[in-house]
């Protein structure tokens with residue numbers, strides 16, 4: 308059950324999720340103060356939560372941390388969530404409570420500034436089937452104001468003797484690097500200034516008291532649903548409190564709101580888990596499946612993508628040859644990647660000219676699409692609608708359509724520039740050709756790529772330049788939303804040079820994310836582990852590619868590559884033309900095995916194990932175990948399985964051996980791993996007489 312209750316006498320709002328509770332209240336000055344985020348409380352208990360502020364310790368101190376949105380008014384010295392400059396020179400918002408609305412699991416608490424006709428709504432939403440608390444903020448003004456910062460929400464966690472911060476960092480081909488570090492006293496900024504959520508930091512975080520483990524201990528976490536620049540500032544005060552505030556945009560961006568305007572931030576959700584990092588992740592997976600992904604319950608197809616096989620050489624002949632082999636191994640969706648259009652024969656030209664390259668596709672795309680359909684697969688296509696090469700007809704016709712600043716060079720990254728989708732004419736152009744392309748060819752799947760960061764983000768002659776950082780992203784969202792509405796069968800994979808745009812915002816209008824351009828199965832284990840902290844397996848696109856891996860030159864067995872990729876939405880990306888007949892047969896058997904376990908992996912509950920992962924769905928349990936390079940003498944401990952029925956008997960579907968649930972959870976399962984480096988195993992268990 309979830310519910311929202313208001314206790315008028317104490318001015319307390321109590322939000323309950325199925326197993327957690329979030330409480331805020333109003334203090335004597337109408338300030339919305341944070342009171343509790345953690346285990347369940349009754350309303351009777353919640354109204355007794357202390358909210359009095361101790362007097363400042365000195366004339367250099369201010370209010371204690373712990374407000375629902377930190378403004379600049381009065382003695383507040385924490386990083387502000389809301390920085391507003393009024394035309395009369397006044398800064399900050401002095402809260403005056405206007406009332407609230409409660410609508411099922413939704414709560415909106417309304418405020419205005421004490422002096423100006425300027426309103427702030429704090430929004431909360433809880434669901435009956437998710438432990439996430441969703442929060443966002445709306446501003447409304449009747450005077451022109453400058454917004455210097457408008458975060459979605461500020462979050463507070465209880466006072467603990469110390470704090471540990473978990474977050475993900477990385478770079479291109481090294482996304483989702485999990486870091487778990489002591490939280491420094493002071494301010495820690497997690498941010499992207501790249502116009503994308505970025506490979507370098509992912510917009511989520513977890514805090515614990517330093518004592519949580521994978522399965523035990525309290526964890527507080529947050530994830531921002533935004534695909535552009537963002538900033539989260541985590542504060543650990545010398546007096547021992549921890550809070551974070553976060554939202555869209557990086558430091559230094561400002562924009563004006565005109566009288567009558569309303570501004571709504573993205574959603575910043577929070578999850579409290581009493582059962583460790585794994586418990587936090589499982590709650591996020593459930594939330595993403597139930598309230599973020601547009602089509603959560605549809606099995607993700609096994610796809611084949613020829614990018615690593617042909618690079619910029621895509622042409623009708625090689626795509627048809629690869630399609631035949633993809634069908635042979637069991638692919639259900641054939642995706643043609645880059646270089647099918649315009650003069651795109653390398654990354655130097657053609658982006659923006661979205662018609663089939665006549666030399667490579669003399670009869671257009673129809674013959675290839677017909678062949679893919681004849682082979683029994685759906686057809687998908689790569690696009691990069693936000694970008695242009697200067698060497699393109701589009702750029703020659705519209706050099707003013709890109710982000711640029713007068714007198715500054717237009718910095719090229721991957722030989723391309725960013726189209727300013729904040730401009731309505733550019734957004735209309737992008738929507739028009741995509742709508743036509745998808746409609747005319749009945750395209751089932753788009754891989755929507757975005758291969759560079761923003762620079763010189765200006766819009767000469769345009770309104771309020773910094774807004775383009777926000778409006779560009781909103782425009783991407785709106786084009787995707789319109790395409791999905793007009794083509795209900797269309798599925799979209801989010802990609803930004805691999806996983807540079809992995810976040811809850813893009814996931815709410817796409818079906819999966821291309822996790823990384825690094826397809827080395829050994830490296831992927833860590834990348835996927837980082838991904839799984841927040842995002843579910845069904846949204847994690849994972850390909851099996853060639854050995855040696857084109858990026859790292861590492862050699863790994865085909866089964867290892869499969870077993871790692873089978874932990875997500877399986878795809879194949881190798882050059883099948885160079886695979887032996889035996890390898891193709893082995894691949895076909897492994898694809899068939901994946902189709903068998905697909906519901907368990909994609910729709911089940913995930914437990915990260917020491918060197919593998921367990922997925923549980925109904926009476927089925929799937930364990931994927933991977934061992935990297937072998938160190939002589941290093942013991943291989945059995946994998947202790949989780950959350951089984953201790954009294955249940957589990958039959959190994961491949962060997963017929965029967966295990967007791969209690970034994971699998973205490974002594975563990977010793978997977979039968981072949982000798983040598985990069986050994987792996989798939990174990991399929993089914994509970995008998997469930």
Ligand code: DGJ
Pocket residue numbers: 614644645689756758802803804805821823824
């Ligand atoms: C970056 C993507 O991550 C790759 O998979 C591929 O689509 C290339 N772009 C194509 O340019």
